[in-house]
Amino acid sequence: MTRLILxxxxxxxxxxxxxxxxxxxxxxxxxxxxxxxxxxxxxxDPARLEALRQQLNLDxxxxxxxxxxxxxxxxxxxxxxxxxxxxxxxxxxPRIQASLTLMLITxxxxxxxxxxxxxxAALRRDRxxxxxxxxxxxxxxxxxxxxVGIVLILLLATGALQVLPAVYAGSSEDVLSSPDQxxxxxxxxxxxxxPPIIRMMRASMIEVLESEYVQQARLKGLPERTVxxxxxxxxxxxxxxQVIALQLGWLAGGVVAIEFLFNFPGIGKALMEAIEARNLxxxxxxxLLIAVVYVVVNLLADIVGLAANPKVRVSSR
Amino acid sequence: xxxxxxxxxxxxxxxxxxxxxxxxxxxxYHRTKIGVVLTAAVLLVAVIxxxxxxxxxxxxxxxxxxxxxxxxxFGTDNVGRDVFSRFLHGGxxxxxxxxxxxxxxxxxxxxxxxxxxxxRNWADELLMRTNDxxxxxxxxxxxxxxxxxxxxxxxxIVVIIAVSHANRVARVxxxxxxxxxxxxxxxxxEAIGVPRWRIMxxxxxxxxxxxxxxxxxxxxxxxxxxxxxxxxLGMGLQPPTADWGLMINEGRVAITVQPxxxxxxxxxxxxxxxxxxxxxxxxxRASIGIDRGVEK
Numbered sequence: 001m002t003r004l005i006l007x008x009x010x011x012x013x014x015x016x017x018x019x020x021x022x023x024x025x026x027x028x029x030x031x032x033x034x035x036x037x038x039x040x041x042x043x044x045d046p047a048r049l050e051a052l053r054q055q056l057n058l059d060x061x062x063x064x065x066x067x068x069x070x071x072x073x074x075x076x077x078x079x080x081x082x083x084x085x086x087x088x089x090x091x092x093x094p095r096i097q098a099s100l101t102l103m104l105i106t107x108x109x110x111x112x113x114x115x116x117x118x119x120x121a122a123l124r125r126d127r128x129x130x131x132x133x134x135x136x137x138x139x140x141x142x143x144x145x146x147x148v149g150i151v152l153i154l155l156l157a158t159g160a161l162q163v164l165p166a167v168y169a170g171s172s173e174d175v176l177s178s179p180d181q182x183x184x185x186x187x188x189x190x191x192x193x194x195p196p197i198i199r200m201m202r203a204s205m206i207e208v209l210e211s212e213y214v215q216q217a218r219l220k221g222l223p224e225r226t227v228x229x230x231x232x233x234x235x236x237x238x239x240x241x242q243v244i245a246l247q248l249g250w251l252a253g254g255v256v257a258i259e260f261l262f263n264f265p266g267i268g269k270a271l272m273e274a275i276e277a278r279n280l281x282x283x284x285x286x287x288l289l290i291a292v293v294y295v296v297v298n299l300l301a302d303i304v305g306l307a308a309n310p311k312v313r314v315s316s317r
Numbered sequence: 318x319x320x321x322x323x324x325x326x327x328x329x330x331x332x333x334x335x336x337x338x339x340x341x342x343x344x345x346y347h348r349t350k351i352g353v354v355l356t357a358a359v360l361l362v363a364v365i366x367x368x369x370x371x372x373x374x375x376x377x378x379x380x381x382x383x384x385x386x387x388x389x390x391f392g393t394d395n396v397g398r399d400v401f402s403r404f405l406h407g408g409x410x411x412x413x414x415x416x417x418x419x420x421x422x423x424x425x426x427x428x429x430x431x432x433x434x435x436x437r438n439w440a441d442e443l444l445m446r447t448n449d450x451x452x453x454x455x456x457x458x459x460x461x462x463x464x465x466x467x468x469x470x471x472x473x474i475v476v477i478i479a480v481s482h483a484n485r486v487a488r489v490x491x492x493x494x495x496x497x498x499x500x501x502x503x504x505x506x507e508a509i510g511v512p513r514w515r516i517m518x519x520x521x522x523x524x525x526x527x528x529x530x531x532x533x534x535x536x537x538x539x540x541x542x543x544x545x546x547x548x549x550l551g552m553g554l555q556p557p558t559a560d561w562g563l564m565i566n567e568g569r570v571a572i573t574v575q576p577x578x579x580x581x582x583x584x585x586x587x588x589x590x591x592x593x594x595x596x597x598x599x600x601x602r603a604s605i606g607i608d609r610g611v612e613k
Contacts, residue, residue: 015453018453023462138598142538146546147590150569261549271461283462294455
């Protein structure tokens, strides 16, 4: 088991290395001149072009450029932003915090609710609640999350029911100061991450409920409540934990469209602003960060999956 | 698995009761029927829309963000163009790009998956490892990264989405191939010296059509969502093109004054993805035989 985990860890590090190559390759190693691409029409001024090339280390050989960039990225130094000249890390710090807050609130609220719905659907298998929840998750899983967000805005922030603000207004430092502004983004993200959790919880719970030890517990005459909470539920959670972890990884990328829609000052909005302004160091930093979170969370999900699987835990040590 | 091949390979096993085809089994589910109706409705709008629209999608029809004016059923958008005309024109690009990238992705994934699953050599190892690396990127973020640097171009969107589909499809196809490869008819084809490419094309491929169809449905659903999201983020089709994702982006600021400019395209995207997903679910239920009622 330890060896398996070590293998996965080593593989994760390799993946991170490849991810950094992709991010760097896509942005800086292109055959076209990034400085020219960034400046666009203003590239006619040779002095500005030269200054920008210097700032981006474009005059150095590619391998050296990559090394400098990676060495910086490891200690969270992504150079200076091209707009305003602030260090990228300083610029992104509060944004990361805001996004993490959003993701954390979503996870804490959505995961237990989704698990409860899934478990209840399993207990009511083939009854009306089960069919309804299966249909609703199927529908919600299909619709792109920004469309879900817009529907929620149309329902709750415009027209007859104007109970919530449609977009976020405020800075990234005090996200928690106005909770009503967080409701719609959290609700949208929650709806987006829940369907797979609900389906997995239902499937896992059904499997456990049909197992012999649950049957045994029932035959012993234990009250149904004890059977479900002490015997069934704890054993059903293992595979679901993995799905929850994967969904959290998805959140890292999924926040981009949602933050853009709700004007929420997190990394997603920072990425869209950086793309708009062709702010290369910020684009590199944000995409790398999102990919790193994604890889690390997937790795954790893998390890959780290994740890939750008794066969692996016992046999191969 | 197609019954024809299985029966041909094992004629002695006294003709098993012929299972109805995947599509017919899927059609028995209500959700498939609903899905087909929803998808067909949106496709109809996308295909016929451009021919019946009252205005050109880029022509001015009145003052910006106006509703309830004569001649413009759903009012005008943020520049003053007819919302209904733009809605009718905005579908076919999204549908075409989505279907094209899904087809390309599933085709590429099928080739990679079959080769990896059948040959099981260094190519398998290499393909699956590079796949793992590709999977390390969230699809949308990878697309944003490349499009922001190379510029939002349609062919690039198709390539990026097709590639990110291909590696996910390849995994599924490889698993399906592994199950087929174990069967006797493959071994017998190998024994009589059928070339390996022919075995892959004529023995394995026809036996994995069910998972491939399910994947195609799934990938079309995802493609529509991703492409609409990219357009919504301003990294897809560019103004002044009429496109549902882009319309949502342009209309969202004035959503309180002129909701129609957002409601129509959002409804279309939502109905299309829901319809495609319902069909996919019907197909996948039919292919793995979840249907308890019929199996008994």
